[in-house]
Amino acid sequence: MKKYIISIALLIIVLFATTSNPSKADYVSFVKEEISDEGGKFLGIISGPFIDTFTTKKNFGLFSLYETKFEEDEEKLLAIGLFNNFIWISTPESSPKK
Template sequence: MRRLLSIILVVAVIFILSATNPERSEYIEWINHKTMDQSSNILEKGILSVAGKTIFDAGTSRKDYFLFSVYKTDFSEMGLGKITSIGIFNQFIALPSSKE
């Protein structure tokens, strides 16, 4: 009986993780809002509100692992470094960035 309960629990967790794996569009929206919130310059906020989603979409790659996704946004050319985030449970967790 315990084994059956354990299997049901594992299947439930896998189902919940896969159902709450956020999509790329959700990540683009999140990173755009996060960047706008961190910006103190009105001009930067204006540019991000108009073209931010397009800019972030062009520089972002996604690896989908079914239960979660890893997003990498590369802005090394602009001197901002790389942003790596994990998407899980409809949330995004930003990992420490690397500036090269």
């Protein structure tokens, strides 16, 4: 009986994760909001098209990996999208200096 309950619970979690995997537009809005909080509303507004252009999304079904890189040798933003939320993996502030 425990096996069935655990299996059903895992199935529900997997289904919820796949249906709540955030889109690239959600990520762009999230980063714009972060930039607005850090650098002001105007900077957040004008950054949207740049973020969208320089961001790639890798969809793994249960979650997505978002990478924003403006230049080849420049540091990048890296985040995981999971359950309609974003978790920063790497930001320029958190990366060690070269």
